[in-house]
Amino acid sequence: MVYYNNNLIGTIVLFEVMAAHGCKKLVFSSSATVYGWPKKVPCTEEFPLSAVNPYGRTKLYVEEICRDIYHADSEWKITLLRYFNPVGAHPSGHIGEDPRGIPNNLMPFVQQVAVGRRPALTVFGTDYSTSDGTGVRDYIHVVDLADGHIAALRKLDDPKTGCEVFNLGTGKGTSVFEMVTAFEKASGKKIPIVKAGRRPGDAETVYGSTSKAEKELNWKAKYGIDDMCRDQWNWASKNPYGYGDSTK
Numbered sequence: 001m002v003y004y005n006n007n008l009i010g011t012i013v014l015f016e017v018m019a020a021h022g023c024k025k026l027v028f029s030s031s032a033t034v035y036g037w038p039k040k041v042p043c044t045e046e047f048p049l050s051a052v053n054p055y056g057r058t059k060l061y062v063e064e065i066c067r068d069i070y071h072a073d074s075e076w077k078i079t080l081l082r083y084f085n086p087v088g089a090h091p092s093g094h095i096g097e098d099p100r101g102i103p104n105n106l107m108p109f110v111q112q113v114a115v116g117r118r119p120a121l122t123v124f125g126t127d128y129s130t131s132d133g134t135g136v137r138d139y140i141h142v143v144d145l146a147d148g149h150i151a152a153l154r155k156l157d158d159p160k161t162g163c164e165v166f167n168l169g170t171g172k173g174t175s176v177f178e179m180v181t182a183f184e185k186a187s188g189k190k191i192p193i194v195k196a197g198r199r200p201g202d203a204e205t206v207y208g209s210t211s212k213a214e215k216e217l218n219w220k221a222k223y224g225i226d227d228m229c230r231d232q233w234n235w236a237s238k239n240p241y242g243y244g245d246s247t248k
Contacts, residue, residue, distance in 0.1 A: 004054070024077065030060075034082060036049070044212070080165040089231045113191050115241075132178070141223035148217070173205055
């Protein structure tokens with residue numbers, strides 16, 4: 001219910017307020033989860049959409065609402081950005097990710113193990129048909145993601161823009177073990193691993209094609225996995241307990 005209340009109902013209310021004030025330009029944060037379990041990779045924007053979890057379904061529903069709004073009123077200009085897996089931190093080390101409770105994503109969990117907040121990383125699924133048996137995802141540096149938003153905003157000024165969708169990723173897949181190795185290199189820390197079975201709903205390999213964004217937004221990711229891990233560790237080493245402190 002939380003995803004539906006926040007992502008679906010909250011967005012509908014936002015649309016109502018925007019329409020009431022004549023604000024008809026929007027960049028929407030969608031997600032690669034709308035592709036579900038793709039039968040092949042890389043995912044292109046034309047792939048069939050079949051979200052397999054509540055979070056992905058709410059993103060897909062909002063995408064459909066955006067398309068309906070545009071078809072009902074062509075004055076709207078909407079850019080849908082399908083993020084893959086944003087990671088990293090600002091290079092300054094002053095801005096980073098600080099999830100509350102147990103992290104749901106790989107990089108924050110690895111970070112917390114590296115600084116000593118957690119004893120080990122649990123890897124769910126080591127028997128996939130990938131190079132090392134672990135799941136493969138497309139990770140994108142948060143700075144590249146921010147630049148993608150700037151490019152999307154500029155696209156809204158194009159009079160030909162209607163309701164457009166773009167993948168934002170690197171176009172490359174990285175396995176869990178490859179990410180761990182890169183983070184160990186960046187941090188100089190050993191990441192203990194506990195192997196566990198696959199989680200229901202996890203896809204084996206998901207990464208996206210970014211050719212449409214490169215062509216129409218004039219945007220392309222500049223940073224690789226080593227850069228992401230370097231900047232994440234720079235943030236984590238300066239802020240081992242995030243924005244809080246170790247006594248909380």
